[in-house]
Amino acid sequence: xxxxxxxxxxxxxxxxxxxxxxxxxxxxxxxxxxxxxxxxxxxxxxxxxxxxxxxxxxxxxxxxxxxxxxxxxxxxxxxxxxxxxxxxxxxxxxxxxxxxxxxxxxxxxxxxxxxxxxxxxxxxxxxxxxxxxxxxxxxxxxxxxxxxxxxxxxxxxxxxxxxxxxxxxxxxxxxxxxxxxxxxxxxxxxxxxxxxxxxxxxxxxxxxxxxxxxxxxxxxxxxxxxxxxxxxxxxxxxxxxxxxxxxxxxxxxxxxxxxxxxxxxxxxxxxxx
Amino acid sequence: xxxxxxxxxxxxxxxxxxxxxxxxxxxxxxxxxxxxxxxxxxxxxxxxxxxxxxxxxxxxxxxxxxxxxxxxxxxxxxxxxxxxxxxxxxxxxxxxxxxxxxxxxxxxxxxxxxxxxxxxxxxxxxxxxxxxxxxxxxxxxx
Numbered sequence: 331x332x333x334x335x336x337x338x339x340x341x342x343x344x345x346x347x348x349x350x351x352x353x354x355x356x357x358x359x360x361x362x363x364x365x366x367x368x369x370x371x372x373x374x375x376x377x378x379x380x381x382x383x384x385x386x387x388x389x390x391x392x393x394x395x396x397x398x399x400x401x402x403x404x405x406x407x408x409x410x411x412x413x414x415x416x417x418x419x420x421x422x423x424x425x426x427x428x429x430x431x432x433x434x435x436x437x438x439x440x441x442x443x444x445x446x447x448x449x450x451x452x453x454x455x456x457x458x459x460x461x462x463x464x465x466x467x468x469x470x471x472x473x474x475x476x477x478x479x480x481x482x483x484x485x486x487x488x489x490x491x492x493x494x495x496x497x498x499x500x501x502x503x504x505x506x507x508x509x510x511x512x513x514x515x516x517x518x519x520x521x522x523x524x525x526x527x528x529x530x531x532x533x534x535x536x537x538x539x540x541x542x543x544x545x546x547x548x549x550x551x552x553x554x555x556x557x558x559x560x561x562x563x564x565x566x567x568x569x570x571x572x573x574x575x576x577x578x579x580x581x582x583x584x585x586x587x588x589x590x591x592x593x594x595x596x597x598x599x600x601x602x603x
Numbered sequence: 604x605x606x607x608x609x610x611x612x613x614x615x616x617x618x619x620x621x622x623x624x625x626x627x628x629x630x631x632x633x634x635x636x637x638x639x640x641x642x643x644x645x646x647x648x649x650x651x652x653x654x655x656x657x658x659x660x661x662x663x664x665x666x667x668x669x670x671x672x673x674x675x676x677x678x679x680x681x682x683x684x685x686x687x688x689x690x691x692x693x694x695x696x697x698x699x700x701x702x703x704x705x706x707x708x709x710x711x712x713x714x715x716x717x718x719x720x721x722x723x724x725x726x727x728x729x730x731x732x733x734x735x736x737x738x739x740x741x742x743x744x745x
Contacts, residue, residue: 398693400679400691401691402672402675402676403672403675403691404668404672405651405668428691429691430691430692431691431692431694432692432693432694433693433694434693442694468656543645543648543649543652544649544652544653546656547652581655
């Protein structure tokens with residue numbers, strides 16, 4: 331089961347119920363503790379079930395009781411899942427589980443922790459004291475194109491020509507202009523991204539670039555940062571945001587559990603008796 | 604357009620092309636389409652972005668979201684039908700007979716054993732470029 335970022339909506343969720351109303355345990359994350367903890371009535375779903383720990387040695391899964399069902403990844407459900415991790419994160423290093431992960435019983439969860447003990451322990455150690463921040467950078471193409479046209483000789487000249495000879499301007503000339511603009515845009519985007527990256531690199535432990543979403547986004551990155559350098563990183567991002575405030579919009583979020591830096595794949599293997 | 608091209612021009616291009624794409628191939632393409640949720644997920648993230656940027660209101664968001672959820676459910680069903688991995692849902696640790704896998708030291712219990720592959724990306728810089736991860740969870744900055 332691959333770890334993904336998703337959440338589920340409640341609408342129509344009844345269709346997915348196991349029918350028998352069987353109860354299971356929704357797992358939010360894994361932490362390092364031997365303590366029996368209660369994190370409050372934050373359970374996903376409308377019930378507000380308590381969120382508590384299921385321990386095996388000094389590893390614990392953070393769970394809440396839930397009907398066994400498929401949770402749709404709606405904002406509402408994702409946020410509920412996130413809220414639990416956020417709460418737990420205040421005190422522990424968190425290895426987040428894929429949204430919607432449900433185990434049938436306590437002993438199933440113990441079995442998970444037992445068989446993956448070393449791996450989880452290892453990752454928890456690597457991620458100790460580290461948090462993730464998300465940075466999405468957007469621009470307004472029209473604004474950028476306007477700047478381009480005023481700044482770039484060649485583009486401006488070609489555009490003037492086309493405008494002045496509107497009747498005789500060939501399809502070719504327009505295509506050429508279009509291509510030049512696209513190339514220039516792509517160039518600018520790369521330069522912005524490179525500059526932002528260079529500025530943040532020294533303050534972060536690691537970074538990961540994801541695919542930008544939609545037309546306006548030019549950068550979609552996650553940064554792994556040490557807690558002790560959180561405000562330093564904050565300042566760096568704010569500085570960049572100010573520097574580019576006329577052209578770029580920064581969407582800066584976090585701290586998150588290290589979603590982008592940990593891979594968890596679960597599979598069931600048949601063991602011969 | 605690839606396969607379609609052959610179908611449309613079959614009388615012209617000749618029966619040789621039929622041997623090239625057997626029903627198997629068509630099935631592959633169809634299955635690919637039925638079970639690939641990456642495009643739908645991108646739509647979902649774009650929708651969320653539009654909401655956050657104020658392009659759309661809550662009502663419009665909710666309506667679109669519901670439609671996308673239905674498509675995700677459909678894809679999930681197809682994936683299960685084809686025996687493909689799905690994300691979320693019940694993790695079955697017990698074996699088919701329903702017997703619980705017991706924690707009993709090194710005793711082997713017949714049935715399934717849960718294996719987890721957990722890896723940490725090299726904690727050094729990685730530019731992965733194209734990936735199906737959208738990035739951080741939906742904007743809900745604490």
